[in-house]
Amino acid sequence: MFGKLLGALALAAATVASAQAQPVKVGVVTTLSGPAATLGQQLRDGFALGIEKLGGKLGGMPVxxxxxxxxxKPDVAVxxxxxxxxxxxxxxxxxxIFSNILQAIFKPVTESGAILISPNAGPSTYAGRACAKNFFVTSYQNDQPHAVSGQYAQDSGYKRLFLLAPNYQAGRDALAGVKSKFKGEIVGEEYVPLTQMDFQSEIAKIAAAKPDAVYAFMPGGLGIALVKQYRQAGLANIPFLSAFTVDESTLPAQGDAAIGFYSGASWAPNMDNAANKTFVAAFEAKYGYVPGSYAAYAYDTAMLLDAAVKKAGGVADKAKLAAAIETADFASTRGAFKFGVNHYPVQDFYLVQVVKRADGKYQTETRKKVFTADIDPYAAQCKMN
Structure with a gap:
């Protein structure tokens, strides 16, 4: 339970079943070890805040x-x-958080009959032919945030791009997303291990290739290392585009090295809607750091589940609960939100930029809407049965 495992969250009271109602049993699977732990912490904290704001209940039932x-580690996760x-x-x-972990747990969860909701990982694998009635994604399909930079590079007149990503499903989806919109020349395409922290070899290749811009998807500790080394190498004159490389999970460690760098996203802390203002203010007050998309989408997941459990009258009938989730009748931190036929969101995407706030903290802020009500490229392949 949150209260037992995460005493700081003070949710013990919220996780005790009452005599009148059976609890909604939720497993939260996230990365809390190693360089990527900051991402997992955001997911955990965002979901926990949502449950707390709901009085420790989902649809009126204790959690x-x-x-x-x-x-x-996929084997550990399974x-x-x-x-x-x-x-x-x-x-x-x-x-x-990570797509390789989602791929490992997908069958055990969905075949058990439980509902699986991903607040971050959105691999192409399950957006198309392998879509499932009891699987939902509240973040994005992996290609989409990266396609923002591909479109921006195309619109900006860049002719030559150098691409960097980790060597796993989300990394391959990321670069596919960039290339789906950018029609110029790819002068370098490097895939690195998820544990890599030294980018001197890749930086040397970038310097030699002299691209018009660099695109990098390097989440967590990889992004911290890359951005610092990129600045230290004096390559800041080459525009740096990304997704999940410079975001609220990495910015505290990257500091000034990330200022001005661009990213693609469907959410940023400065989005102007009531639900988001409530979320950001409450999150910073409780945890003392700026929330990123990992936290925002997890918070949205709690709000989505609250509405769905209420509509379904509980969780006993999983088919009824899945149908209720499909309607997505809740106030999202992103404003308008709905699911597509494959249970991935249909939503707007923005070019965002890193800024340093007056209080000395860092965040991303929206600069330009790039896609409106965007449907991922695999949705048409989904035949939900």
């Missing part, structure tokens, strides 16, 4: 939440998730 650290499912402790699984 029994168990947090699992997947350690960014073992822990299977244990949770076999013990009957999950009506709903929320998570994870």
């Amino acid at each position: 029994d939440a168990t947090v699992l650290d997947d350690e960014l 073992t822990k998730v299977r244990g949770l499912l076999e013990s009957g402790k999950a009506d709903i699984v929320v998570g994870p």
